[in-house]
Amino acid sequence: TQLLEQSPQFLSIQEGENLTVYCNSSSVFSSLQWYRQEPGEGPVLLVTVVTGGEVKKLKRLTFQFGDARKDSSLHITAAQPGDTGLYLCAGARDYKLSFGAGTTVTVRA
Amino acid sequence: DAGVIQSPRHEVTEMGQEVTLRCKPISGHDYLFWYRQTMMRGLELLIYFNNNVPIDDSGMPEDRFSAKMPNASFSTLKIQPSEPRDSAVYFCASSLGLARSTDTQYFGPGTRLTVL
Numbered sequence: 255t256q257l258l259e260q261s262p263q264f265l266s267i268q269e270g271e272n273l274t275v276y277c278n279s280s281s282v283f284s285s286l287q288w289y290r291q292e293p294g295e296g297p298v299l300l301v302t303v304v305t306g307g308e309v310k311k312l313k314r315l316t317f318q319f320g321d322a323r324k325d326s327s328l329h330i331t332a333a334q335p336g337d338t339g340l341y342l343c344a345g346a347r348d349y350k351l352s353f354g355a356g357t358t359v360t361v362r363a
Numbered sequence: 364d365a366g367v368i369q370s371p372r373h374e375v376t377e378m379g380q381e382v383t384l385r386c387k388p389i390s391g392h393d394y395l396f397w398y399r400q401t402m403m404r405g406l407e408l409l410i411y412f413n414n415n416v417p418i419d420d421s422g423m424p425e426d427r428f429s430a431k432m433p434n435a436s437f438s439t440l441k442i443q444p445s446e447p448r449d450s451a452v453y454f455c456a457s458s459l460g461l462a463r464s465t466d467t468q469y470f471g472p473g474t475r476l477t478v479l
Contacts, residue, residue, distance in 0.1 A: 256405060296367070296454050296470025297406070342406065350419065351468065353406040 257281055258345055258354035266360040270332055275357045277343035278325045284346045286319055286326045291340040291356070300328075333361045367471035369455050375477045381443040384474045386455030387436055396468060397430055397440050398454040406454070412438065445478045452476070 258279045267273050277286070285304045289297035301310050303319035303326060310317045314337075316329040330337055338361050344351040368387040376382055388395045396411040410420040415432045423430070427446070432438040442449055452473045460466035 294472070296456070296473055298470070299467050302467075344406075350408055350411070352408075355405040 256355055257347075257352040258343055260341075260343060260354035260357050262357060263355070264358050264360075266362065267333055269334060269361055269363050273330050273333055273359065275328045275341050275343075275359070276325070277327065277354050279345060280324065281345065281347060282323050284323075286323070286346070287344045287351070288317055288326070288328055289342040289344065291342060297340075297342055330359075333359075335361045335363050337361050367455055367457055367469055369453075369471035369474050371474060372472060373475045373477075375479065376445055377479050378446055379444045380478075381441065382445045382449075382476060382478075384440040384453050384455075384476070386438045386440070386471060388438070388455070388457030389469055390436065392457035392459055392469075394458045394460065394468075395432060395438050396456040396458075397438070398456065398470075399451045400454060400473070401451045409440070442476075445476075447478045450476055450478050 258277055261276045265273055285302055287302045288300045290300055291297040301317045303310055303317055306321045306323045308319045314331045318327045326343055340356045340358050342356045343354045367389055370385045393414055397409040398406050399409055400406045407422055409422045410430045411418055412432045415435060428442055430440045452475050454470050454473045456468040456470045458466050458468045
């Protein structure tokens with residue numbers, strides 16, 4: 255059983271559309287990270303959120319940490335084909351990272 | 364910096380054979396992690412080291428798995444004997460610190476292991 259549940263598992267959208275990926279848990283985390291992984295490569299860190307209720311924006315990506323520090327969301331505005339990849343959330347607890355199963359995002363041109 | 368280096372990138376072996384995966388972390392990083400990624404279980408932490416000392420190996424699945432870090436620039440993950448269910452992508456990652464807000468784990472490209 256995964257400590258972090260991600261939804262949806264797969265997401266296929268047209269270029270220019272918006273999308274949201276969710277990461278939920280019953281556990282509290284000291285911080286939560288989002289990674290993107292492309293085929294044949296290792297995950298690359300996108301952002302770390304630390305404070306409950308925190309919102310971080312990176313260009314067209316918006317990350318939110320839940321008030322209770324148990325959940326998070328990633329929103330992409332006007333998605334582009336370059337956003338295609340596997341998005342992973344990871345919660346820090348007891349100085350270790352636990353990863354969600356990931357959301358595979360495909361943006362069609 | 365070249366980033367985290369892993370070798371080999373692909374390994375195909377037969378059940379019962381010994382497999383050794385290698386990792387060179389980013390210079391100056393004090394922490395090294397070994398992860399395994401499968402479709403069924405996602406990305407799982409196997410073991411991590413701090414200053415070459417194993418700190419937590421609770422994720423190592425069985426005694427068939429062992430990991431060493433003889434110096435700050437090299438680590439190995441060994442599976443002996445290997446089994447088909449060990450087939451996965453194995454990642455090595457390194458970081459300056461440990462899962463605090465400013466600590467980033469840098470992942471290598473992974474080793475895709477197939478055990479026939």
